[in-house]
Amino acid sequence: MSDQPKVSVQNVAKIYDGTIVLERLNLDIEAGALCTIVGASGCGKSTFLRMLLSQETPSRGQILIDGEVLPSEPTPDRGIVFQRYSVFPHLTVEENLILSAEFDAAPFTGRLRGSARARARDDIAETLERIGLAQARSRYPAQLSGGMQQRLAIAQALLKKPKILLLDEPFGALDPGIRADMQALLTELWRELSMTIFMVTHDIHEAFKLGTRVLVFDKIRHDPAAPERWGATITYDLPLDRPGVQTYPDAKALFALKNTTRGDAPDA
Amino acid sequence: MRLINRKPSRVAAFALGMAPFLAAIIAYAVASHYRRLDNPADKLLPSLPDMAAAFGRMAFTPDRRSGDLLLWVDTLDSLERLAAGMGVAVVLALSLGILIGFIPHARASLAPFIATFSLIPPITILPILFIIFGLGEVSKVMLIVIGTAPVMIRSVAQSVMEIPRELIIKAETLGASVWQMMVRVVLPQILPKLITAMRLGLVPAWIFLISAEAIASTSGLGYRIFLVRRYLAMDVILPYVVWITLLAFILDRLLLMASRRAFPWYHMHGESL
Numbered sequence: 001m002s003d004q005p006k007v008s009v010q011n012v013a014k015i016y017d018g019t020i021v022l023e024r025l026n027l028d029i030e031a032g033a034l035c036t037i038v039g040a041s042g043c044g045k046s047t048f049l050r051m052l053l054s055q056e057t058p059s060r061g062q063i064l065i066d067g068e069v070l071p072s073e074p075t076p077d078r079g080i081v082f083q084r085y086s087v088f089p090h091l092t093v094e095e096n097l098i099l100s101a102e103f104d105a106a107p108f109t110g111r112l113r114g115s116a117r118a119r120a121r122d123d124i125a126e127t128l129e130r131i132g133l134a135q136a137r138s139r140y141p142a143q144l145s146g147g148m149q150q151r152l153a154i155a156q157a158l159l160k161k162p163k164i165l166l167l168d169e170p171f172g173a174l175d176p177g178i179r180a181d182m183q184a185l186l187t188e189l190w191r192e193l194s195m196t197i198f199m200v201t202h203d204i205h206e207a208f209k210l211g212t213r214v215l216v217f218d219k220i221r222h223d224p225a226a227p228e229r230w231g232a233t234i235t236y237d238l239p240l241d242r243p244g245v246q247t248y249p250d251a252k253a254l255f256a257l258k259n260t261t262r263g264d265a266p267d268a
Numbered sequence: 269m270r271l272i273n274r275k276p277s278r279v280a281a282f283a284l285g286m287a288p289f290l291a292a293i294i295a296y297a298v299a300s301h302y303r304r305l306d307n308p309a310d311k312l313l314p315s316l317p318d319m320a321a322a323f324g325r326m327a328f329t330p331d332r333r334s335g336d337l338l339l340w341v342d343t344l345d346s347l348e349r350l351a352a353g354m355g356v357a358v359v360l361a362l363s364l365g366i367l368i369g370f371i372p373h374a375r376a377s378l379a380p381f382i383a384t385f386s387l388i389p390p391i392t393i394l395p396i397l398f399i400i401f402g403l404g405e406v407s408k409v410m411l412i413v414i415g416t417a418p419v420m421i422r423s424v425a426q427s428v429m430e431i432p433r434e435l436i437i438k439a440e441t442l443g444a445s446v447w448q449m450m451v452r453v454v455l456p457q458i459l460p461k462l463i464t465a466m467r468l469g470l471v472p473a474w475i476f477l478i479s480a481e482a483i484a485s486t487s488g489l490g491y492r493i494f495l496v497r498r499y500l501a502m503d504v505i506l507p508y509v510v511w512i513t514l515l516a517f518i519l520d521r522l523l524l525m526a527s528r529r530a531f532p533w534y535h536m537h538g539e540s541l
């Protein structure tokens with residue numbers, strides 16, 4: 001496990017209708033990296049993230065996580081936070097956070113009732129405090145600010161304890177002040193959970209501020225007569241010197257569901 | 269201030285809203301008055317008190333032959349048919365609409381058929397329904413179903429497809445099965461839109477209800493107005509039309525209120541009609 005990369009991208013290319021978007025991607029990412037991805041618009045950085053999520057499949061090559069080929073559809077081992085539409089608008093903050101526990105515990109109704117629901121709510125109480133939404137627990141996302149919605153989205157993804165967390169311009173729509181707060185929260189959570197994170201951003205300062213490794217996507221060759229012939233690839237792969245990843249056990253417990261909701265649900 | 273930035277007060281809005289109704293009533297009363305000056309026995313534009321009396325007779329005087337209070341019997345029968353038809357249409361719209369909108373194979377299989385079926389003018393099927401189901405309740409309910417369900421199915425399917433893909437992917441990464449996504453993500457998100465589809469579906473539903481009752485029935489609001497047409501009984505027909513309109517209006521408002529109460533998250537942005 002120690003010498004095996006967490007994520008291994010092997011000669012991956014993505015081609016849409018004859019247009020090469022990405023090609024010759026080769027990459028090994030070690031566990032616990034916070035890998036930021038920057039590049040011009042349309043250089044395929046979001047496409048790369050969608051392939052990591054299995055929202056799209058590589059046209060060539062393969063992507064491995066822990067030595068295994070990615071499944072062909074999104075699964076709980078990869079969490080995702082999008083720029084928008086990341087939380088469920090018809091559920092309150094609290095309901096958004098217990099949803100994954102409900103999916104686990106109630107295969108048929110997808111819904112917990114009575115004491116099981118009360119326990120699930122207890123389990124996320126600390127998380128609510130942590131992301132500063134305890135006061136807003138019974139509000140709907142439409143009643144939250146953009147920053148609050150993204151905090152909720154990140155917490156919702158982390159509660160599922162994914163192997164890797166994928167962030168697609170998560171702070172792109174936020175005001176600069178809020179964005180700085182969110183960056184600090186993300187860095188904290190990443191340190192505490194020692195998780196592998198991929199983050200697409202169009203803000204190069206953000207990429208260097210947060211990342212332990214910065215990937216720059218760009219086209220290395222350009223044919224003016226046939227622009228579709230050459231795709232983008234990773235032109236710079238910059239490991240940044242960071243203090244080692246530290247873990248705090250109490251913080252891990254914070255995001256660990258206490259495993260009480262599974263097994264004693266009404267229709268489990 | 270520019271006209272687009274001037275908003276009426278509550279009182280002014282109410283007065284403005286009532287003005288066209290009042291104008292229509294006054295115009296009718298005037299026209300009726302002058303016709304009856306020429307011919308006091310005029311049946312075409314009966315006076316408002318005459319219509320009120322006829323309506324009162326339908327509502328509160330037992331019918332000589334059957335002993336029923338005709339208005340209430342008619343209303344109940346019509347609403348039962350409407351509810352049965354809309355109920356079946358809603359069940360079809362939810363089940364087929366979610367399948368078509370959510371599952372690509374179901375869409376490939378069902379969407380072209382539903383699209384074609386929805387183009388059949390429903391009233392042309394009415395003779396077929398009468399032949400198959402007889403002249404009873406089933407054929408009237410079926411006509412409402414056939415007239416409203418295809419559009420509602422397509423509307424629900426469209427709403428399902430308009431759910432942002434990000435939300436579905438998020439649910440997948442939270443470990444949801446297809447069924448769990450249907451009941452916890454898709455269904456709750458489209459229910460308010462289903463209510464909108466029902467409110468729009470009620471318009472054709474009323475048309476088909478009245479048509480079916482006019483053609484083959486022994487009770488119902490549509491049956492009554494087509495029956496009394498033979499006697500040029502405008503004093504019954506006009507109040508019945510107003511009554512049907514009022515019922516349709518009340519149903520529409522009830523659905524809107526139910527949506528506001530049940531789905532507050534849906535009504536948080538802006539004003540809706």
